[in-house]
Amino acid sequence: MPRIATPPDAADTSLRQQVYASLREALTSGRFAPGQKVTFRYVAGVLGVSLTPVREAMRRLVAEGAFEMNPNRSVRVPLMTRDKVLELRDIRMELEGLAAAKAALAATRPQIAEIRRAAREILAARTRGDSATDRQKVREFHFAVYAAAAQPTLLRLIEGLWLQTGPYMNLLYPDFISSPRGPAGRQRLIDALQAGDAAAARREMENDIRRALSYVAGLADENGNIAPAIPATVRKRRSPSASDAIFELRVN
Amino acid sequence: MPRIATPPDAADTSLRQQVYASLREALTSGRFAPGQKVTFRYVAGVLGVSLTPVREAMRRLVAEGAFEMNPNRSVRVPLMTRDKVLELRDIRMELEGLAAAKAALAATRPQIAEIRRAAREILAARTRGDSATDRQKVREFHFAVYAAAAQPTLLRLIEGLWLQTGPYMNLLYPDFISSPRGPAGRQRLIDALQAGDAAAARREMENDIRRALSYVAGLADENGNIAPAIPATVRKRRSPSASDAIFELRVN
DNA sequence: GGCAAAATAATGTGATCACAAATCCCGAGG
DNA sequence: CCTCGGGATTTGTGATCACATTATTTTGCC
Numbered sequence: 001m002p003r004i005a006t007p008p009d010a011a012d013t014s015l016r017q018q019v020y021a022s023l024r025e026a027l028t029s030g031r032f033a034p035g036q037k038v039t040f041r042y043v044a045g046v047l048g049v050s051l052t053p054v055r056e057a058m059r060r061l062v063a064e065g066a067f068e069m070n071p072n073r074s075v076r077v078p079l080m081t082r083d084k085v086l087e088l089r090d091i092r093m094e095l096e097g098l099a100a101a102k103a104a105l106a107a108t109r110p111q112i113a114e115i116r117r118a119a120r121e122i123l124a125a126r127t128r129g130d131s132a133t134d135r136q137k138v139r140e141f142h143f144a145v146y147a148a149a150a151q152p153t154l155l156r157l158i159e160g161l162w163l164q165t166g167p168y169m170n171l172l173y174p175d176f177i178s179s180p181r182g183p184a185g186r187q188r189l190i191d192a193l194q195a196g197d198a199a200a201a202r203r204e205m206e207n208d209i210r211r212a213l214s215y216v217a218g219l220a221d222e223n224g225n226i227a228p229a230i231p232a233t234v235r236k237r238r239s240p241s242a243s244d245a246i247f248e249l250r251v252n
Numbered sequence: 253m254p255r256i257a258t259p260p261d262a263a264d265t266s267l268r269q270q271v272y273a274s275l276r277e278a279l280t281s282g283r284f285a286p287g288q289k290v291t292f293r294y295v296a297g298v299l300g301v302s303l304t305p306v307r308e309a310m311r312r313l314v315a316e317g318a319f320e321m322n323p324n325r326s327v328r329v330p331l332m333t334r335d336k337v338l339e340l341r342d343i344r345m346e347l348e349g350l351a352a353a354k355a356a357l358a359a360t361r362p363q364i365a366e367i368r369r370a371a372r373e374i375l376a377a378r379t380r381g382d383s384a385t386d387r388q389k390v391r392e393f394h395f396a397v398y399a400a401a402a403q404p405t406l407l408r409l410i411e412g413l414w415l416q417t418g419p420y421m422n423l424l425y426p427d428f429i430s431s432p433r434g435p436a437g438r439q440r441l442i443d444a445l446q447a448g449d450a451a452a453a454r455r456e457m458e459n460d461i462r463r464a465l466s467y468v469a470g471l472a473d474e475n476g477n478i479a480p481a482i483p484a485t486v487r488k489r490r491s492p493s494a495s496d497a498i499f500e501l502r503v504n
Numbered sequence: 505g506g507c508a509a510a511a512t513a514a515t516g517t518g519a520t521c522a523c524a525a526a527t528c529c530c531g532a533g534g
Numbered sequence: 535c536c537t538c539g540g541g542a543t544t545t546g547t548g549a550t551c552a553c554a555t556t557a558t559t560t561t562g563c564c
Contacts, residue, residue: 039514063315098346151342157343157409324527513556520551522548524547528541531538
């Protein structure tokens with residue numbers, strides 16, 4: 001019987017992994033402008049490393065769809081469109097619905113407690129109006145459910161999808177999350193997990209994703225483009241420190 | 253600057269892309285033994301290139317799950333287990349079922365003709381007992397359907413999943429494919445696509461995948477391991493600077 | 505002044521090197 | 535025979551260099 005709930009490669013101290021983590025963090029927090037060209041040497045300069053680990057990290061992100069490569073072999077941040085959001089919505093409904101169904105059959109009691117805790121912390125952050133913590137806890141809630149499914153390949157796929165939709169989930173604040181249906185749906189999801197009702201868990205997860213991403217799709221302009229919510233603080237640094245990489249937000 | 257014999261893939265002529273294609277082909281045709289350690293220098297030597305493109309190609313395959321990386325940073329061909337087959341089965345049912353449903357709504361007349369042609373060629377190869385062509389045409393049939401769905405992200409995900417299950421689909425021959433349910437199911441799928449019946453198309457696709465991968469899961473030994481069907485042919489390595497992608501099948 | 509061509513800079517790609525960690529090998533000791 | 539230790543070898547990692555291609559700027563001509 002193989003161990004399933006294996007933690008991610010946390011022991012990987014390679015520069016490549018650190019660059020990957022830095023870029024991933026910068027992408028999900030929206031510190032790159034959509035369509036922005038990101039060169040290897042720029043990233044290497046900001047992070048103070050050579051091209052080698054940067055190339056490998058960025059190629060992985062290209063493979064995951066977080067970056068895209070032009071035919072003229074330059075790497076860019078993908079533009080988000082209504083069609084792409086709708087495609088990602090349908091894929092995520094399938095996969096995260098499947099994960100919720102599996103979780104209903106496999107979740108242990110401490111795992112359910114962890115999920116419940118995350119749900120409480122979402123509400124706490126939300127009543128405080130702390131949208132940053134809110135978003136973080138929403139992520140923890142979802143991935144606590146997916147971890148309970150104990151399906152490593154499925155988890156990896158879902159992480160890749162979140163990487164693509166990540167910068168745009170800020171758009172749900174503050175309007176969308178004021179709807180009371182979110183908390184109620186999470187409660188019904190927890191109930192379904194506890195009852196082992198796979199169909200109900202899947203339904204609740206699918207509804208949650210459908211509502212959120214349909215809302216984001218509705219924010220597209222007349223050309224179908226969607227701009228991410230840009231954090232107000234855009235800083236510029238030249239520090240060669242890989243641990244706290246801050247990427248300048250350049251406009252083309 | 254050595255040339256590598258690769259199928260005409262895309263406009264990307266980089267060595268990295270050629271190495272990627274070679275390794276991918278070797279993996280799907282089962283020329284690597286499960287659990288086999290694959291070193292960068294070995295691949296570089298066989299293909300006659302330096303480490304740089306090999307590293308990038310292999311890292312991409314690791315990201316896609318076609319290779320796996322040990323904590324001691326060596327790259328291996330993943331072992332297939334019953335649990336993993338069942339997980340991949342459920343994921344593929346979701347995603348390829350979704351693609352079939354989308355295809356039912358979006359397929360054009362020439363695309364349906366292409367799908368129908370592939371189905372005919374499967375039957376032709378099967379009556380000849382040509383299992384190699386059979387497998388190739390099954391792949392063409394499926395991906396003709398997925399292409400008709402016109403969902404680029406979904407297509408990329410499905411390709412990644414086929415890369416992981418690929419070496420084990422040989423196990424369906426010759427016993428499993430003798431079942432007459434395959435051709436009948438494909439015909440019903442085509443009918444559903446033509447009628448624009450998304451639910452029926454999804455159902456047929458899901459049934460096809462469920463049957464095939466459940467059969468493969470049933471081939472696991474008492475430890476849950478599944479060995480791929482090894483092609484009887486290739487086992488010989490040519491010169492150290494071979495100009496095409498023939499990988500020796502090493503046993504550890 | 506406008507614009508195309510040449511010159512220059514920027515950038516991705518692939519090879520090579522140095523180095524540390526992991527692995528392998530082989531013999532001593534039981 | 536087997537186990538264990540230590541040196542030799544293998545292997546992944548990161549940096550650096552050379553080069554071709556693409557992008558940008560400057561120049562020269564009308």
